[in-house]
Amino acid sequence: MSGPVLDIRNLSVRLPKGGDRAHAVDNVSFSVNPGEIVCVVGESGSGKSVTAHSVMGLLPKGQLAPVAGEIMLEGEDMLKASGSRLRALRGTRMSMIFQEPMTALNPVVTCGEQIDEVLEIHTDLSFAERKDKVLAVMDSVRLPDPAKLYDAYPHQLSGGQRQRIMIAQALVLDPSLLIADEPTTALDVTTQAQILKLIAEMQQRRGTGVLFITHDFGVVAEIAHRVVVMQKGSVVETGTADAVLKRPEHPYTKMLINAVPTLTPPKREVKTGQLMLETVKLSKVYGGGGFFRKAREVRAASEVDIQIRSGETLGIVGESGSGKSTVARCIARLIEPTSGTIRVGDLDVAMLPERQLRPHRRICQIVFQDPYRSLNPRRSVGASIVEGPCNFGMSAEDALKKARDLMKLVGLSPDALDRYPHQFSGGQRQRICIARALAMEPEVLIADEAVSALDVSVQAQVLDLLDDVRRKFDLAVLFITHDLRVAAQICDRIAVMKNGIVVEHGKTTEIFAAPQHPYTKSLFEAAPGRNFQFARVA
Structure with missing residues (x-):
């Protein structure tokens, strides 16, 4: 495909009456190309997650409603797709990794079954074929001993392993678009590094377009090709990662970057108190x-x-x-x-x-x-x-x-x-x-x-x-x-x-x-x- 995997054009999502502003997302436009990682950054309430949930058709009914614009997934407008069509596209052409795997995974279903569910719904493969594919994708996301973890429950895994199960679930059908909504926020630094490396490897190997939502500028510097900066529902700056992080133009972007703590500790006087x-x-x-x-x-x-x-x-x-x-x-x-x-x-x-x-x-x-x-x-x-x-x-x-x-x-x-x-x-x-x-x-x-x-x-x-x-x-x-x-x-x-x-x-x-x-x-x-x-x- 020569065009973008995802092309969001002038998207607006209305907030309920009485909110602090009329729109959660206001006239937002950006795209994600095949094999590209686009990071969306901004403070809480900037509209990052609402934009992502709009793409997946996961906005809460009666509370948030798209009122203008287009969301083109490989040329098909997601805002005009029926509920059954969206269900067919989730997992096959677009997938999402959520922030907290323990709330996104079913605690009473084994990890293997949860990945298998995607294949059972969207393919005609036999159980044996599905299990082989599940074990293969668990191995590809660097999970230790996939055969053992297939029968394990989410609470028996570490936070990093649970996040890998979610990534395996999202990638098992090779979608064109992967949306990652703060997938490393709660992870420690070494596990975070492993997950970031894994997502980058998957993106390169499969040519997947990745929309990565984060507030961590260290993560942005590590993996982003392009950066979209959102403030109060609007895009205020966009460009290559190098340009936005090293030569920010908008005052809001400058404020965010100035707030990033450095790895150089300031000198602090030795405390001699009780x-x-x-x-x-x-x-x-x-x-x-x-x-x-x-x-x-x-x-x-x-x-x-x-x-x-x-x-x-x-x-x-x-x-x-x-x-x-x-x-x-x-x-x-x-x-x-x-x-x-x-x-x-x-x-x-x-x-x-x-x-x-x-x-x-x-x-x-x-x-x-x-x-x-x-x-x-x-x-x-x-x-x-x-x-x-x-x-x-x-x-x-x-x-x-x-x-x-x-x-x-x-x-x-x-x-x-x-x-x-x-x-x-x-x-x-x-x-x-x-x-x-x-x-x-x-x-x-x-x-x-x-x-x-x-x-x-x-x-x-x-x-x-x-x-x-x-x-x-x-x-x-x-x-x-x-x-x-x-x-x-x-x-x-x-x-x-x-x-x-x-x-x-x-x-x-x-x-x-x-x-x-x-x-x-x-x-x-x-x-x-x-x-x-x-x-x-x-």
Whole structure:
């Protein structure tokens, strides 16, 4: 085919009445050629995913409706296609990889069956032929032991393996167009590098056109041929990856690129304050068996020694399964450690029974990765913020005054305390979670992947906020992340974890300048766009 695989012409998608603007997507035009990767970037709410769902015919009925334009897939207008025609085209000529494989895959159907379903619906192959094809595509996406994983369920696979199952499902019928909607956002840096390499290989080998939606400019620098920048539903800039990333023209593009954290950590003064958090030989072992299963022991954390002083930020980095979050949850006593010491202030909380942990619950607070899941959707954000202080004896009047002050501190209007979590953006919800944690006047603040799901400009704002509250309240901060760029900007010291063990530990500037352990070096080598020089425009 000589023309583009996908040609979007003047597409407009209407929002329901009462929205912040009339159109989710407004007069958008761009194309994707065979064998080309086009990255669409922009903040949350810019219209990236709505555009992708419009192509697939997956817009929620009654809420979003295309009102103008054309979406030409190999010359056929998707906006005029019937429901049955769209179902026939999904999987055969266009496929989509979603952001979160655990919600996109059926938890009660084996992985092999889920890939086979595409073949069963769209082909006349026999079961044996389909199974051979499924095993072949699982092998092509570098899944280990496809015959074994064919009968495995999604929860039995790692995040990277689940994402590979989705890619296999999307590519099993060699579609002309592959849409990838933030497919690497929640993955650690090495798994992300593998998935990006896999998508690029597939695109080259099969000549597939790829529409890749992301907010990670490192990913854009790594794989994009062309870049489309969207803001509030409109395309504000488009061009080759080199041109857009090195010579941006639109102020919005310049703002996004300026917000990309660098891999060069700033110099930070050595903190000499009081030792607020110390773990000594902290270990967490999971084990168990059953009537038909042999007992198996998993050492999620093994003899971890870390220290954090007041006013200091320690970052823990590593792949998924390295033990980062296990250490954080042990320190917060959300799970019980197997052995070791956890001193928070003057208290050793490692082996305290639950009934004696009340003082610890106040001085050690945690901000989770997903603010929407950690806020009660049926309670106003004001009620969520005041709950903790009231539980510890503060009057409702004083707690509300504190909540209003904290909303100002985190950059939100105090008048919004009566609103509910769904009425805020992702970045605003994370600010509310930070305010809720600060309401307890903690001495130790744990941030567990607190910015990984945020787009680049909001991420920069939340990182600035965390650093600001650290200084203002002289907090000891434990910062868990898989993003080396983020760790570089906010952490005084870094602990690198692999398989439950701290393999390297030191000042951020020293580790980033000269990593010593082979695993640490592999993390740096896997960072997307690590060698790309982004334009920093004043």
